[in-house]
Amino acid sequence: MNWNYSEVYERVRNKIEELGYVPNLTHFYSQSNFPSKRTMLVIFKKKFDKTYYEHFLGLGYIPYQLSYMINTYEDLTDVWGKYKDKHGHYPNSTICNNHDRLPSWQFVQKVCGDRFEEFTTEYSYNPRGIISKKYYDEACSLLIQECDSQNKVLNHTELSNNKNLHSVSWYIKHCPENNVKTCSDFLEYLGLKKQLNKDYATELIHLKHQSLGRNLMYDDFRNPKDGEVGLYIIRKYWGTLNNMLLDLSLPINQESMMPKKRTIDQLKQDIQKLCDDIYQREGRRNISLSDINECDDCLFSGTYNRYFKHEMNMTIGQYIESIGFYPNREGVGMIYEFDDGETTYSKFEYQVSSFLKDKNYEYERDVLYSTFIDDYDGHKDCDYTINHNGEIWYVEVAGMLDYSKVNRYKDDYIREKYKTGLTEKETMLKANNVNYTIIYPEDLKKPLDEVFYFLQ
Incomplete structure (x- = not known):
């Protein structure tokens, strides 16, 4: 400007x-x-x-004066105690750097010296608020009783609509475990639900094989219900159904594999339906291979590519283009320009920006760390800076750490360099005691209301 x-x-x-x-x-x-x-x-x-x-x-104006004289660590703890008595919480770095009557966060670090970590641990501002452990445990017990009475584990929507319970965001906000960030995390914390990791998925697949009493097929994993294994989980951990069956020592029935049963017209209909659904749901015409691979109603993208080349002499990208959509070039993020001029360069950025716009949250993109970290003058920037209810949240979207695609990185050095840079950012955010979160691709497979619980 x-x-x-x-x-x-x-x-x-x-x-x-x-x-x-x-x-x-x-x-x-x-x-x-x-x-x-x-x-x-x-x-x-x-x-x-x-x-x-x-x-x-x-020109004769007088300088600002701190409300208190601070020379020692004890002076600092005294000031923080008085601030909490007045405001109900301790100040963090954002408050200090924007408050004329408090020292800057850099000054706080200087006064603390080697005791800075001790100080931030003892006197940190907890934006989650203070709820007694007894009250929180009673609220969790009530939720468990509600699940027992209905003989099922309530999902995010059912929990939110139940007037006898607190909101999902409340349970997450006041949970004593810092790694509880989503509804699924919280239900696992209560022991009501297990995360669908590879070991648990393996257990469920064996149970499905036993209950069906026959060889497993692609159709057995379509449209999974909550807590069931779908095609996405199979592709995530094994790549293909055959790889999964081999790894789990289950029989392979080639005649039952889906490509043997589908015509070229059916394969074309798969892609047409996927593109139409994405446009209707998200308003975008950019289609990536990830969109295909993550869709439980589609085969692996390579299968379509192979059949389209054989039957129609065109690639999957050329077919997508022929029906009025835009294929993303492999190795290039999904580029999308919103009506307000913002441009996103990956599917993950697109998801986050779309969510924030739909919810009318106020945010800025690519804000330099040097503008809010006093002792940093480099060129690193923050993906999203969200101003909500008087609090600023710094959000990084770690799109390069999509481990489901790790084998596609020819130069692992690039990813390691990215991880190092992200670690440096998180170190600065922690040291300055600001509100922040790092969103990984795995998080964006969950409802974004859960991912951005802190904005509710």
């Missing part, structure tokens, strides 16, 4: 006169009608060859 220097300067001076002192510079750049900290510094340096403080103190 091109800022008008004169207008910015007048707004700053008017605010200083209103306050009666020169506030911390973060007082301005946290507001939408002022530029970033870096831009503000450049404006004053270029115009007056002085810093922001030097300029206004030179």
Whole structure:
């Protein structure tokens, strides 16, 4: 954005006169009608060859003063205690850096020295709030009783609509286990539901084979119900049905394999229906191989490619294009431009942005870490910065860590470098005690209301 220097300067001076002192510079750049900290510094340096403080103190304005004199670790804990008495919680780095009467987070680190980790552990702001363990346990017991009375494990929708229980987001928000982030995580925490990992999937597949009393086929894994194994799980852990049967020492019946039973017209109908469903559900015409591979009503994308080449002399991508959709080139993320001009470069970014827009959440993309991490001046940026109910959440979408595609990475160095960069980001977010979450591709297979529980 091109800022008008004169207008910015007048707004700053008017605010200083209103306050009666020169506030911390973060007082301005946290507001939408002022530029970033870096831009503000450049404006004053270029115009007056002085810093922001030097300029206004030179005009006779008084500097801001902290509410308390802080020289020692004990002074700091005393200030934090008084703040909690007044506000009900301790301040975090975001509050400190935007509060004229509190020290900056960088100053807090300096005062704490080697005891900084001890300080953040003891005096950290918990945005989840404080609920007694006894009350939370009683609420969980009531939920378990409700499941027992209905003789089933209630799903996310059923829990949300049950007036006798708290909302799903409430249970997740106040759960003592930090790794509980979704409805499935919470139900597993209560012992009501097991996560569908490879071992559990193997157990369910053997039970299905025993109950059917015959060789397993593709059709046996279509349209799975909650807690059942579907084609997506098979592709995730084994790649193909045959690989799964071999790995689990189950018999293979080639004549029962689905491609033997389907005509070219049926295969074309599969792709047409998939494309139409995606357009109707998500409003996009970009179709990726992942869309096909993750659809329980479709075969593996390579199967379509092989049959289309043999029967119609065209690739799966060419066929998708022939019916009015746009195939994504292999190795290139799904590029999509929204009506407001935002462009996403992966399926995962598209899912997140679509969700946030549908819910009318206020967010920014690619915000530099240097604008909210005081001691960092590099070029790393944050995928999403969400401002909700007065709190800022920093969200990273770790699309490169899609482990279901790990074998397709020819250069593992790229992925390792990405992981290193993500770890560096998380270290900064933790050290500065800000609200953040990292979303992995596996998370985006769950309802996004669960993934973004902290916005509810």
